[in-house]
Amino acid sequence: MAKELLDVRNLSVHYKILAGWVYAVDNVSFKLNRGETMGLVGESGCGKTTTGYGITQLLASNAYIKDGSKVIFDGKDFVEMSTEPSKKFSGYRKIIEYHPEMRKYRWKRISMIFQGAMNAFNPVFKVGDQIIEAILTHEDITEEEARKRVEELYKLVGIPVDRIDNYPHEYSGGMKQRAMIAMALALNPDLIIADEPTTALDVVTQDKILGEMARLQKEKDVAMIIITHDVSVVAEMAHKMAVMYAGHLVETGTTRQIFKETAHPYMEALLKAFPSIKGERKRLKAIPGSPPDLSNPPKGCRFAPRCPYAKDICLEEEPPVVEVAPGHFSKCHFAEELYGELGGEAK
Template sequence: MSKLLQVTGLSVTYDTSSGPVTAVDQVDLDVQSGEFVGIVGESGCGKSTLLFAIAQLLTPPASVAGGEVIFRGQNMVAMNAGELAPIRWRNMSVVMQSAMNALNPVKRIRAQYADAMKAHGIRSKIEIRQRSEEVLELVGIDRVHLNSFPHQLSGGMRQRAMIAMALLFTPELVIMDEPTSALDVVAQRSLMLQIKELQQQLGFAVIFVTHDMSLVSHFSDRLMVMYAAQEMEYGPTRQVFDSPAHPYSRGLLDAFPQIRGPRVPLQGIPGAPPNLTAMPPGCRFEPRCPLRFDACAVTQPALYQVADVQARCLLHDPDHRDKAELGRDR
């Protein structure tokens, strides 16, 4: 697979009355053509902000403070609105968290699809109608609903209508920000199966943000775990689930019920994420980490290579790991 997206050192800040607050801190991410990448983490860790920065959809008070987003060989951070317009929807599309908020409530579905296609130079009414019918049927909705307003559709149908809109031009990358969060469990699984089927059928790549570990475990190829604006772990999904290299990843998995195997009590992660305006001087997870040692409180860990994954934990730094083990032996 060829590399479609390369994010390097991406940082996003929010301007506040007390100064800029970093919501995404030097995150690296790459996506191959046709790959499904999941991003998980607690609320407020920067997942959605990261997606909006990749798609260059940030609005004040948020702004990109540094880094690059190389998509199809072009740095989107350095592009202006006129240069970005032809890329959005045609090469890269976004499915928002709430379809009811993303769709225009006073326009029929067909009118919203037509607006998107006209913005990219398609003027033929016949072509617009045919493509609108095609994408709606791709996601399992009868074409008669092109005449519906968003409020006339169920939650699952609205989400599917948004996905259909994202596929109008068969883009190479579809970015999805918690598209299943407002759906029940049955509708979630049905929608995810359809997304995966469409991805395999059409060959587009997916970046998928969610709180649901079960979704990414079944559908993603690689997984990024975020915490307090940083990536804590990134690598093949199966390896992260089978052998998590970061204590935070392990904490998330311990709080997730297992369907198979012996019954074990669920364990939450004690405490709360740090205030973004007052980060701990060392590891950001240190105040909540069951494996912390003295160096964690004062040393900011880098990303260390552990087999096929990268993990931001001093336990994978040989010098600090040896000192931690020596301290425990005493």
């Protein structure tokens, strides 16, 4: 039996702004086993990064987590551990900054590759030293041992070892990204959350690095959540997928199910917008309209205003989550009817 590592249950994260609230993440639930890779996909602004950092409890200071949200990592509920009831807003919890126990989990058990990580290294220190420093902060080993480990990591991610003593500006974009991956692996975490890890790179480098990440994931048996707006990026390396639209998870299942037996109109639209890198050339079809303003999301189904299959009920009532096949869920009023009818990759 695969061993469960992460259980996110009804996670809701809202941002307080002057004019009210931004409902960035609402009732998001999914599970991840040890050694499993999940792709979290969706258009820009739909709440992917907020979900990722809701897991590690590294959210902006105006973020509030709704009561009832759970993030259970290896049996420990991070929300219970690292938040307290908000004094200002009832029904919400606030993250306790500098929570000592939470800090032990970050990097050591869960590491992150941040969106825009190309600039994550401090320009005035050598890259290798920054990784050595990260190791020494968390582990009781000598500097020499830490340097040895960085050398091994560089070999693993494909950077020449003599580059350890270079400064960030001496690295190419692809090398910086590889160094970030080395940093994420440095403390042998159980989970890596990679937020748009290759978006800034050209397609060839992107493909190479993703291939290497997939290999490392297997070799190290580390679980991964890969966040991306480009579904073709995760098609080959993710075991399962969670499709996000306007703060909701609209479809979850194995990668095969999501690509071949698509059960949500939004995923169908994404597949048309991002055809596979290796597949035949098809005409790209942009999704008409744009995602809603999350400070005032539409009632009913949040995708309804852009959905070609929408009927009256979709504009009125929030859809239930329907299990269309074992382990395959779609948040759509017409999930059963559309299942098997939508244009997945196979058609």
